[in-house]
Amino acid sequence: MSATSGAAAEPPMVEQVITEFFAKSLHIILESRSPYESSRNLTRPSPPSSPLSGSQPRDRWFNLALRDCPAALENFDLWRQSNLEPLVIDIVLLCQDSTSSSTAGCGKIIERWIIQYETRNFCGDNGNGSKNNVRKSRSSSGEDHSLYRATYQGSTVLLRSLHLVVRLLPAYSLFRDLNSSGRIRPLNLSHKISSFVEPFTRQEDAEMKHYAFAPIETLFGRLSLSVSYVPVLEVVAASESTTPVPPEIIKDYVGSPTTDFLKQFNSLPSAGIAPACIAMNRRHSWSIEHGAGTSVSPSPSPTDSEPHGSPQTCIPLRVSLKRGSHIQNASPSGQNKYTQFEECCHPSSPLSPSPSHSPSGSYPKNPLFRYRSTPVVIPTVKSGGASSRLPPSPCSKGKHQFSSHSDNLAPSPDDNSNVRKDLVSLGEVEKDKALQKVLSCNKYDLGYFHGLKLARTPSKLFIMGELDEHELAFACEDKDTIIDQLSRADISDREEQKMNEDAGGSSTRSPAAAIGALVRLLKTAPGLREGLQSDAGAVVPQEPSSVQKVVNEEHGSIASSSTVASSSLLKSRTATDALEELKKYREIKESIQNRRKTQSRDTKLGEKQTDGEP
Amino acid sequence: MNCETCQLKELEVEPREIKDVLRCILHTIFFHRTLSLVRPKDVDCEFFEITYVQCGLPELEKEVDEKIDQFVAWVEKHPHRSSQVCLSFFDEKNKHPGWFGNKTERQALEESSSRRVALESSIHEVLFQIINFANEKKDHIPPIPDRIFNHEISIPR
Numbered sequence: 001m002s003a004t005s006g007a008a009a010e011p012p013m014v015e016q017v018i019t020e021f022f023a024k025s026l027h028i029i030l031e032s033r034s035p036y037e038s039s040r041n042l043t044r045p046s047p048p049s050s051p052l053s054g055s056q057p058r059d060r061w062f063n064l065a066l067r068d069c070p071a072a073l074e075n076f077d078l079w080r081q082s083n084l085e086p087l088v089i090d091i092v093l094l095c096q097d098s099t100s101s102s103t104a105g106c107g108k109i110i111e112r113w114i115i116q117y118e119t120r121n122f123c124g125d126n127g128n129g130s131k132n133n134v135r136k137s138r139s140s141s142g143e144d145h146s147l148y149r150a151t152y153q154g155s156t157v158l159l160r161s162l163h164l165v166v167r168l169l170p171a172y173s174l175f176r177d178l179n180s181s182g183r184i185r186p187l188n189l190s191h192k193i194s195s196f197v198e199p200f201t202r203q204e205d206a207e208m209k210h211y212a213f214a215p216i217e218t219l220f221g222r223l224s225l226s227v228s229y230v231p232v233l234e235v236v237a238a239s240e241s242t243t244p245v246p247p248e249i250i251k252d253y254v255g256s257p258t259t260d261f262l263k264q265f266n267s268l269p270s271a272g273i274a275p276a277c278i279a280m281n282r283r284h285s286w287s288i289e290h291g292a293g294t295s296v297s298p299s300p301s302p303t304d305s306e307p308h309g310s311p312q313t314c315i316p317l318r319v320s321l322k323r324g325s326h327i328q329n330a331s332p333s334g335q336n337k338y339t340q341f342e343e344c345c346h347p348s349s350p351l352s353p354s355p356s357h358s359p360s361g362s363y364p365k366n367p368l369f370r371y372r373s374t375p376v377v378i379p380t381v382k383s384g385g386a387s388s389r390l391p392p393s394p395c396s397k398g399k400h401q402f403s404s405h406s407d408n409l410a411p412s413p414d415d416n417s418n419v420r421k422d423l424v425s426l427g428e429v430e431k432d433k434a435l436q437k438v439l440s441c442n443k444y445d446l447g448y449f450h451g452l453k454l455a456r457t458p459s460k461l462f463i464m465g466e467l468d469e470h471e472l473a474f475a476c477e478d479k480d481t482i483i484d485q486l487s488r489a490d491i492s493d494r495e496e497q498k499m500n501e502d503a504g505g506s507s508t509r510s511p512a513a514a515i516g517a518l519v520r521l522l523k524t525a526p527g528l529r530e531g532l533q534s535d536a537g538a539v540v541p542q543e544p545s546s547v548q549k550v551v552n553e554e555h556g557s558i559a560s561s562s563t564v565a566s567s568s569l570l571k572s573r574t575a576t577d578a579l580e581e582l583k584k585y586r587e588i589k590e591s592i593q594n595r596r597k598t599q600s601r602d603t604k605l606g607e608k609q610t611d612g613e614p
Numbered sequence: 615m616n617c618e619t620c621q622l623k624e625l626e627v628e629p630r631e632i633k634d635v636l637r638c639i640l641h642t643i644f645f646h647r648t649l650s651l652v653r654p655k656d657v658d659c660e661f662f663e664i665t666y667v668q669c670g671l672p673e674l675e676k677e678v679d680e681k682i683d684q685f686v687a688w689v690e691k692h693p694h695r696s697s698q699v700c701l702s703f704f705d706e707k708n709k710h711p712g713w714f715g716n717k718t719e720r721q722a723l724e725e726s727s728s729r730r731v732a733l734e735s736s737i738h739e740v741l742f743q744i745i746n747f748a749n750e751k752k753d754h755i756p757p758i759p760d761r762i763f764n765h766e767i768s769i770p771r
Contacts, residue, residue, distance in 0.1 A: 063651040149757060156649050157752050161745045163654055167665040168738060214749035
């Protein structure tokens with residue numbers, strides 16, 4: 001660092017001060033103008049208790065401990081040739097092209113800092129007598145020291161002023177915005193360091209303001225620092241009004257806003273919706289715009305596209321959500337609002353003017369869960385489903401057992417499944433006759449009718465709500481009482497019965513319908529004691545089954561009873577009937593087997609007798 | 615008495631703005647006159663879009679806040695009266711405000727409503743006043759000590 005030839009050189013200590021002054025100035029400026037170089041230094045620990053502890057050697061210069069050196073200063077000492085060269089720092093505002101990833105785009109110099117050391121040979125003669133006296137008395141070392149102190153002290157104060165001024169100029173606000181937004185905005189601050197001053201255009205020069213710090217006089221020159229800056233940065237407002245991604249209306253998203261139940265959200269207080277929407281319109285790393293100026297946003301009213309009383313909008317939110325979900329921006333609805341709400345996971349909003357309202361707390365939970373497909377008719381062959389007609393059942397475990405469609409005529413749980421299948425296959429029999437059979441039985445038995453568990457004793461008919469045989473929901477004293485109760489649930493279900501029978505017993509009839517059929521049966525059913533006699537006398541002319549034919553042929557004594565039994569079976573098919581039939585079949589089988597045995601014995605005996613005769 | 619004096623522009627502030635304004639101005643002065651090692655601390659004004667710089671010295675911050683609180687208490691007891699705050703720096707060698715005595719500030723405070731924007735502009739002017747004065751008048755500053763200069767914040771009583 002030597003002065004040009006012909007010019008007196010500053011003392012070495014002063015030269016060093018000048019050199020460090022350049023470096024410190026550059027450090028101070030870039031620390032507040034380079035967003036991402038300085039962002040690395042945000043985690044700098046708090047100042048230690050002792051000012052001198054933890055300070056770097058370069059911090060000691062001018063007693064101003066700054067953050068870590070920006071990248072621009074790493075090679076500063078290498079490329080800088082002389083203190084006589086001015087240091088020109090241009091702060092450039094870059095408008096990034098949204099379609100390209102590069103930073104190429106419009107660039108505008110918004111600040112120009114000029115730091116230079118002018119030797120007294122080049123600068124004008126200020127005619128200051130004190131300075132001339134300083135020059136003349138240069139020879140003493142004490143005076144050199146005083147010169148050094150004055151230069152150093154003056155530089156110290158000047159750098160503190162510089163540290164403050166960089167924060168008072170408009171570009172500092174932009175720097176802070178860029179630091180907090182994390183390069184999402186289409187703007188960027190850059191800097192250019194050079195050793196020569198490019199003249200401004202007339203237009204640029206006209207709009208710039210200038211400020212010059214009080215220079216620092218040295219023995220043979222002076223240190224000067226000045227700044228030319230744009231007083232108002234209009235690019236900030238312009239960037240806020242642009243929306244890179246235009247909103248779109250997506251109509252076919254899950255959960256149509258026209259669904260009636262979604263309109264219930266209109267009745268929700270606006271504080272629960274609009275502020276939540278506003279609260280999400282904040283300076284966020286994923287937000288595209290700064291969050292002010294645009295107009296479209298959801299609102300409770302379908303016709304109102306603005307949130308009530310809010311200067312901010314939800315477009316940034318919409319845009320960001322649009323990447324991953326389908327959002328309407330002009331068709332506000334409860335579903336739309338909720339989707340926005342649900343998507344947002346960050347309720348804090350340093351920029352939101354709305355009152356603090358946690359969108360995650362008070363909003364009704366998961367209206368999306370309320371969305372449902374078309375109702376599915378669940379098979380109601382359940383005992384519990386007859387709650388409208390029958391007293392509620394205390395036990396709920398049995399409901400599941402009624403879900404089987406084949407249980408319309410299902411036998412008791414301990415019955416033979418083969419019999420059940422036979423009963424199901426005999427679906428031509430009307431179900432009302434099943435109830436007659438239940439009522440015609442003269443012993444305690446347990447049966448099921450249309451999902452209703454019926455248990456009866458000779459004198460009482462129990463309609464059980466559950467499958468537990470030991471639990472009786474209620475007891476009816478007589479048949480008439482049962483009929484009265486069941487008649488309330490008489491619903492036309494004969495078509496369903498046929499459908500169920502055709503489908504192998506699948507039934508979707510309601511318990512009320514089943515009860516209705518039971519009522520009809522009860523109305524037409526003969527008396528408990530009379531049933532058997534009437535059955536015997538009035539045989540329903542039905543084609544007997546093959547089993548019945550065999551019984552008639554093979555077993556004469558039992559034929560009549562079996563005929564009666566078969567006719568009874570034909571009349572009403574219940575589990576009891578099936579049991580009886582099974583028993584009779586077994587008896588018939590045994591009788592047939594016995595007959596065969598006897599016949600075989602007879603034949604053997606006859607053969608022996610014939611064999612014995614000559 | 616050779617004393618460099620800087621009289622700052624009068625400011626009309628609301629009572630709730632007194633603390634904010636006084637902190638900004640006083641700390642700016644201290645920052646320019648504390649030539650010992652400091653770690654600058656950026657502070658945003660509460661009511662204005664102004665970022666000023668503190669020295670990062672906890673003891674100094676505490677002292678300034680205490681004085682401001684006393685001043686605010688005085689203002690509350692004496693409404694509708696103008697007052698001033700004076701910050702003086704002393705040389706160690708001379709206990710009395712000697713050649714380095716600095717009456718650096720005079721501020722008139724009134725309980726009157728004022729436009730915040732105009733006030734913010736005024737504060738800017740005051741800060742640049744301090745900057746200009748601090749840079750122009752520095753020949754009288756004694757050698758840089760290893761600590762802050764002796765000083766006194768005078769408030770009306």
